[in-house]
Amino acid sequence: MANGLASKQRPPEVLVALFAEAGITLNGDAPWDIQVSDDKVYRQILSRGSLGFGQAYMQGQWQSAALDETMLRLLQAGVDNKLGGWARLRLLWAVIRHRAFNLQSQQRAFQVAEAHYDIGNDVFEAMLDPTMSYSCGYWQHAHQLAEAQTHKLDMICRKLQLQPGERLLEIGCGWGGLAAHAARHYGAEVLGVTVSVEQQKLAQQRCAGLPVRIELMDYRQLAGKFDKLVSVGMFEHVGQKNYPVYFDTASRLLKTDGLFLLHTIGNYRTSYRTDPWIEQYIFPNGKVPSARQLAHVLENRFIIEDWHNFGQDYDKTLMAWWENFDRAWPGLQHRYDMVFYRMWKYYLMCCAAYFRSRQGQLWQLVLSKRERSQMYRSMRPG
Template sequence: MKSQSLQQSVTDILATADIKINGPDPWDLHVHDDRFYKRVLSQGTLGLGESYMDGWWDCDSIDEFVNKAFRADLYRKARFGWKTVMEILLAKVTNLQTKRKAVDNIQRHYDLGNHLYQLMLDKRMTYTCGYWKNADNLDQAQENKMDLICRKIGLQPGQRVLDIGCGWGSFAKFAAERYGATVVGITISQEQLKLGREMCAGLPVELRFQDYRDVNEKFDHIVSIGMAEAVGYRNLRTYMQVAARCLSDEGFFLLHTIGHPFSKTSPDPFIDKYIFPNCLIPSLKQLGAAMEHLFIVEDLHNFGAYYDPTLMAWFHNFDHNWEQLKGEYDERFYRMWKYYLLSSAGSMRSRNNQLWQMVLSKKGVVGGYESVR
């Protein structure tokens, strides 16, 4: 296909979403290298992201470009190169989240350096969607989210809570300080563990380097906030079995996860290669099948629209503090991280991805569970 024909093909596809090449609107693409057209047509979302990292195109508002692309279903029309097709097939027949692989997957993202996350996140270092109801800043939105979780599980002083995928211990610290809970948090990131222990010093909080599959103790409640995406659909049943095994009969399991409206067995190629290796956003069908005969769904709360302002706040912090990070990361990393944050915001804004909080019980609440918002 000649260069002009390639350009016309991309132009025609983008036009269905009201996106132009070198147009005047902030969501229009400004192409600097004509190789962009062949790359994006042959490699789909991976080629789109990589060509941005390479400086082949720019956009004043990547988040809105992605929002418009999803709303027009452009991503469903994306083509995949042979390598991506092979990776999709591989994900269907192999477990990409074994204990050994899981450590490598997590470390490739969360061990990039605590300094990056300290400058990007809120003061408590909470790397999940905030709850923006009655909040006008990131710090308040994240505290609202953690308080919401504590209220949803009916947390009482002295109760023992397991936090599966505890990050830097933000929830553990909050639950101990505000609700008088005793918390055990598990992570497989050494960088998170080191800083998390410092942040939770002096509190009834124990942070461990431990795979969730190795936990075999009883807890009054369990929370898992932004962890299920790293489990992989092949391990969701085991994940639910561990939670059921460790939860008291009268307790709650609060599952907080990004959700996809239909089931997939492989992640977005760009996110998989550069951001969250071998992670997969689950669907309700996949989660439902994994919890059969283990849990009753007491409450399902979708506040995915709140991930848009959360991600935009993270990008603002990252961009504002880039001068302090330049010595640790290069310009290509800056473009990669910018594309990741803004494209994720656009995906959430378009409602392509959701954010679910599920309150689960083992035997069902007699008389019913009263939803908390």
């Protein structure tokens, strides 16, 4: 038990029944069963829903020997949507908040970097592969994380038909892994933009000596013309209210015969809220698009040349990140406490379950302008 104490209070019947729908027993014997060490967890769940459930885990009030399987079962059973009372009101407020306000305005653009990407490069260097790709790897012919990420970077460049001397704009360049790959192996001249101070600093170091420039700016500030555009794992921070300006900006920046590759997480259905725990602790103001939302905003803006889904590869990627992070924890714990450790584990396990349940997808779209004269032929690595 997390605090060396066993739960003494009888669990509320409503929670017993809800967890039973997911095949989970409170204080049961299965690896995915929830072991309660603090009875406060019941009130947390009933009043705060998924937010309280995650907060209780961070505080060590409950544990699971197979947390990813626990979360998978809860997602498959839709437990969060079956809570009543204050928890249901919180979900309703989340919907209203995302629909009524522009949570991803230019004034708010840097908030996610301050809350997540700037926590410390040491965490990401320990968790990610040598390319420092913080997005889904491509595992079809890969046996380890570094291979999956290198294969993904190369697949992107090939889908873009990237040629030596072309100007490539990367919207949301992370720590420079794709920019370096495109410059080093395809001879591209790259401009990468990020809203993270820490990402910019490390990306500039990692791309030193290459025809790569890394700028700290919001995508709405960009100007110029580029042969190719790419955005990997950034669109989740754009928000539905900003989809039109995002794609209008991309169209303005892309040359007539250019190509734009968009790599984004997608939700299996349209939703107007983000999980409250993820939004509060991991990705403030984040929002995952649905296929319908993307298709709607792309109409009359871009031609969809290719739509590639490999969402289940994200499950493997996230579990590999968890193994790396857990292995590196002894060298990180002097800077981060156990609440952070449990928060990070909960984050990675929740996300792995999201993709394993197939609620989460991973899409790569290749887009072009209607005026493009060249035919595009879709490709997949053989």
